[in-house]
Amino acid sequence: MILFPKKYLKEITNAAEDSDKIILATDPDREGEAIAWHVKEVLEKKKLLKDKNLERVVFNEITKKAILDAIKNPRQIHLPLVEAYLARRALDYLVGFNISPILWTKLPGSKSAGRVQSVALKLITEREKEIELFKPDEYWTLTSDFTNKNNKNIFSKLSLFNGKKIEKFSFKNKEEIQKAVDVINKTKFKISDVNTKVFRRNPLAPFTTSTLQQTASGRFGFGASRTMQIAQRLYQGVDIEGETTGLITYMRTDGTNISKEAIDNFRKFITDDYGDKYLPDAPNNYTGKKAKNAQEAHEAIRPTNITRKPSDIKKYVNSDQFKLYELIWSRALSSQMTPAEFDRNTIIISSNDNKINFRASGSVVKFDGFLKVYQVQETDEDAKNILPEVKVGEEISILKLNDEQHFTDPPPRYSEASLVKKMEELGIGRPSTYASIISVLSTRNYVELINKRFNPTDRGKLISAFLEKLFSKYVDYNFTADLENQLDEITSGKIEWVQVLDNFWKDFYENVGKVKEKRTREVLDLLNESLGALIFERDDKDAIDRKCKLCASGELSLKNSFRGGAFIGCSNYPECKFTRPLSKAKAAAQYNLAEPKLLGQNEKGKDIFLKNGRFGPYLQFEKETDELETKKKKGRKKKNENDHLKNVSIPKGIDVDSVDLDKAKYLCSLPKVLGQHPDNGQDIILNSGRFGPYLKCENKSARLENVEDLFSIGINRAITLIAEAKPGRISSSLIKDLGEHPEDKKPVRIMKGQYGPYIKYKSLNATIPEEKDPNDLTMEEALILIEKRKEYDKTKKKGKRK
Amino acid sequence: MNLVIVESPAKAKTINKYLGKDYLVLASYGHIRDLPSKNGSVDPENKFQMEWEIDSFSKKIFKRNYKCC
Numbered sequence: 049m050i051l052f053p054k055k056y057l058k059e060i061t062n063a064a065e066d067s068d069k070i071i072l073a074t075d076p077d078r079e080g081e082a083i084a085w086h087v088k089e090v091l092e093k094k095k096l097l098k099d100k101n102l103e104r105v106v107f108n109e110i111t112k113k114a115i116l117d118a119i120k121n122p123r124q125i126h127l128p129l130v131e132a133y134l135a136r137r138a139l140d141y142l143v144g145f146n147i148s149p150i151l152w153t154k155l156p157g158s159k160s161a162g163r164v165q166s167v168a169l170k171l172i173t174e175r176e177k178e179i180e181l182f183k184p185d186e187y188w189t190l191t192s193d194f195t196n197k198n199n200k201n202i203f204s205k206l207s208l209f210n211g212k213k214i215e216k217f218s219f220k221n222k223e224e225i226q227k228a229v230d231v232i233n234k235t236k237f238k239i240s241d242v243n244t245k246v247f248r249r250n251p252l253a254p255f256t257t258s259t260l261q262q263t264a265s266g267r268f269g270f271g272a273s274r275t276m277q278i279a280q281r282l283y284q285g286v287d288i289e290g291e292t293t294g295l296i297t298y299m300r301t302d303g304t305n306i307s308k309e310a311i312d313n314f315r316k317f318i319t320d321d322y323g324d325k326y327l328p329d330a331p332n333n334y335t336g337k338k339a340k341n342a343q344e345a346h347e348a349i350r351p352t353n354i355t356r357k358p359s360d361i362k363k364y365v366n367s368d369q370f371k372l373y374e375l376i377w378s379r380a381l382s383s384q385m386t387p388a389e390f391d392r393n394t395i396i397i398s399s400n401d402n403k404i405n406f407r408a409s410g411s412v413v414k415f416d417g418f419l420k421v422y423q424v425q426e427t428d429e430d431a432k433n434i435l436p437e438v439k440v441g442e443e444i445s446i447l448k449l450n451d452e453q454h455f456t457d458p459p460p461r462y463s464e465a466s467l468v469k470k471m472e473e474l475g476i477g478r479p480s481t482y483a484s485i486i487s488v489l490s491t492r493n494y495v496e497l498i499n500k501r502f503n504p505t506d507r508g509k510l511i512s513a514f515l516e517k518l519f520s521k522y523v524d525y526n527f528t529a530d531l532e533n534q535l536d537e538i539t540s541g542k543i544e545w546v547q548v549l550d551n552f553w554k555d556f557y558e559n560v561g562k563v564k565e566k567r568t569r570e571v572l573d574l575l576n577e578s579l580g581a582l583i584f585e586r587d588d589k590d591a592i593d594r595k596c597k598l599c600a601s602g603e604l605s606l607k608n609s610f611r612g613g614a615f616i617g618c619s620n621y622p623e624c625k626f627t628r629p630l631s632k633a634k635a636a637a638q639y640n641l642a643e644p645k646l647l648g649q650n651e652k653g654k655d656i657f658l659k660n661g662r663f664g665p666y667l668q669f670e671k672e673t674d675e676l677e678t679k680k681k682k683g684r685k686k687k688n689e690n691d692h693l694k695n696v697s698i699p700k701g702i703d704v705d706s707v708d709l710d711k712a713k714y715l716c717s718l719p720k721v722l723g724q725h726p727d728n729g730q731d732i733i734l735n736s737g738r739f740g741p742y743l744k745c746e747n748k749s750a751r752l753e754n755v756e757d758l759f760s761i762g763i764n765r766a767i768t769l770i771a772e773a774k775p776g777r778i779s780s781s782l783i784k785d786l787g788e789h790p791e792d793k794k795p796v797r798i799m800k801g802q803y804g805p806y807i808k809y810k811s812l813n814a815t816i817p818e819e820k821d822p823n824d825l826t827m828e829e830a831l832i833l834i835e836k837r838k839e840y841d842k843t844k845k846k847g848k849r850k
Numbered sequence: 851m852n853l854v855i856v857e858s859p860a861k862a863k864t865i866n867k868y869l870g871k872d873y874l875v876l877a878s879y880g881h882i883r884d885l886p887s888k889n890g891s892v893d894p895e896n897k898f899q900m901e902w903e904i905d906s907f908s909k910k911i912f913k914r915n916y917k918c919c
Binding site for chain 1: 853854859863864873874875878882885892
């Protein structure tokens with residue numbers, strides 16, 4: 049067997065032979081330490097390290113000074129770090145390798161269960177359960193517009209009624225609020241208090257991996273992997289006037305501190321560019337998560353040179369890189385600036401007996417402080433409420449009372465950003481793993497991103513319930529967090545790695561054995577019970593009702609098919625052939641649409657029907673006769689009885705119940721010309737495709753992130769989206785564009801093909817191994833695969849000649 | 851001569867420029883070894899000894915390419 053990496057390894061071993069000193073300068077974290085250790089082990093096995101100096105150096109940024117400093121301060125490989133890596137690899141291997149085969153036999157169609165991914169999946173499915181079981185509560189709020197003698201208006205909220213402080217559920221229904229309104233309308237009011245307080249808003253800590261991912265997602269809609277790729281590029285360096293320059297420090301970190309030297313530079317920059325008012329007396333300290341040992345105490349993500357303003361580098365980087373650099377630059381700089389100061393004005397309006405109070409507040413910026421460079425999203429709704437000058441004792445009358453009905457909302461589904469945040473709070477996953485955990489869940493089809501929110505698939509729900517029932521300890525949040533802590537403790541030498549594995553393995557092995565003995569029937573019964581209300585109806589007494597509605601004697605249960613995955617079927621099979629999908633919502637849609645629903649007529653007077661098909665709901669209407677004739681002339685297709693009908697599928701993510709005649713007409717009118725692009729006069733076309741709605745203009749196209757935008761998008765927003773899109777032939781099968789090949793600047797792309805994902809570079813196609821997530825693939829890895837493919841093609845040719 | 855190992859070719863190029871002619875900076879192209887996904891790569895009976903394989907990642911590709919050709 050020929051080994052492809054031989055070429056690179058050979059290069060390293062040859063060079064090692066001729067060297068006096070070997071310096072391992074991989075990334076400054078556990079992974080980097082592990083690669084250094086692997087290299088050392090391989091060289092040792094080849095007996096190349098005799099009488100040679102082997103050193104490990106680390107640097108946090110790729111700048112000349114940092115590199116030269118690092119070379120002057122070498123150390124040895126820090127074994128505890130390597131051991132923590134070994135323990136993690138072994139844990140992941142043991143869990144995956146033991147649980148996956150059980151999944152394959154008991155739940156056909158499942159792929160595998162990663163140790164930490166399963167816990168993330170549990171977060172997503174638990175949230176889904178909360179949403180499905182959520183019952184909204186009604187409540188009412190009361191606000192009032194007051195006016196004084198000078199006709200100045202004050203907008204205020206009821207804060208006290210009958211001497212009781214107003215809380216969220218103070219008024220639960222229309223009657224309760226109406227009583228209050230009646231009383232208040234009969235009451236006279238005066239100003240009882242006016243006060244102003246100064247409040248400060250402190251700057252936020254500089255970015256860690258997770259806060260960077262969250263903020264980039266919120267501001268630019270970048271996914272976690274995309275953010276990390278852009279950050280990696282900024283760290284490794286971009287070409288600035290012929291010099292490759294590292295623009296930011298290492299991007300995988302959970303530290304929030306900044307080196308003393310950098311702080312000094314920041315402070316000088318603040319004084320010079322913004323003035324002393326913006327400089328705090330002493331540097332701001334951020335005590336983030338404490339690293340367990342010095343080797344893992346990383347700096348926050350910051351620019352390598354604060355005087356390199358975003359505007360200075362704009363012409364050397366692409367727009368994504370610019371956005372991220374500007375974000376990192378301003379967040380880091382602002383973290384060392386003074387707080388912003390606001391005047392918060394409050395007016396209290398009271399009844400004579402002081403039993404009813406209204407409260408108005410508003411704030412005015414007194415000094416912008418750090419907000420000068422870093423904008424914070426305003427969550428305070430009073431912020432823009434400007435209050436008039438009024439005097440205590442002044443009489444004031446009601447202009448308008450506004451009672452408003454509200455309902456509590458179910459908790460929102462996780463977005464990438466909120467999932468990372470949650471994992472960090474629970475202590476699950478680490479900066480180096482957040483992005484990959486997320487992408488593994490999607491590639492295995494355990495979750496679906498709809499409108500940027502995670503929805504578990506049926507398969508995901510099933511696996512999650514399976515693990516919860518049969519491996520509950522190993523998907524427990526505390527257990528997983530504790531294991532991560534133990535890994536951290538290995539790095540500080542507090543525990544032995546073999547000890548950690550031993551403790552884990554004993555119980556886990558026993559658990560695996562027990563589950564293996566269970567019959568599939570038993571497993572499905574457990575799942576019936578644990579999924580309960582999620583997949584079965586409830587009867588009048590709110591108890592789970594599993595009686596089959598079709599034969600009335602059988603019991604419904606989860607069933608599994610090798611091809612279609614899980615579904616609900618009847619215990620009287622094959623006599624009773626009742627089946628339905630797992631999710632109740634889908635099943636309901638199926639019932640509702642069991643008969644085609646007539647929505648109305650289109651402009652031409654043809655009926656539009658909403659129907660349900662194998663591939664989901666769709667619209668159907670009769671084609672125009674002239675359309676039919678042109679088709680016939682071509683005569684390519686066999687005549688089909690449905691030829692006169694046109695089907696239009698409903699894009700995923702759109703609530704089928706919300707599709708009325710207007711929306712249906714709109715969907716049937718696609719593709720639709722929104723207007724012409726002002727630059728080139730070309731049509732901007734809106735259409736819906738396999739991957740959802742998108743815009744197309746000449747050679748550019750842009751996807752609409754939110755499916756509902758399909759109905760509301762106008763020409764202005766379309767032009768913006770087109771402007772942000774990259775030119776090029778959009779192929780429906782493009783997964784990711786990696787950028788240019790370093791040698792000839794030709795594009796390297798990851799494509800989705802018939803036989804799975806592959807890398808496309810010029811005329812060469814290189815397969816991506818199954819276990820690798822194509823979304824995670826970096827340029828480096830792609831280059832290796834390309835080289836390997838080239839080499840393979842060569843050997844194949846040689847073989848043929850012989 | 852001093853040999854410096856980093857993980858990526860892009861990083862190697864930049865660092866070599868900073869360090870000058872006395873140094874040769876080469877890329878390891880990521881992890882050079884991996885745990886093959888087959889039975890016995892980790893041995894719980896034997897102090898969790900791990901059997902590493904030189905980049906099993908690429909071997910797979912090789913196999914797959916053979917199969918489909």
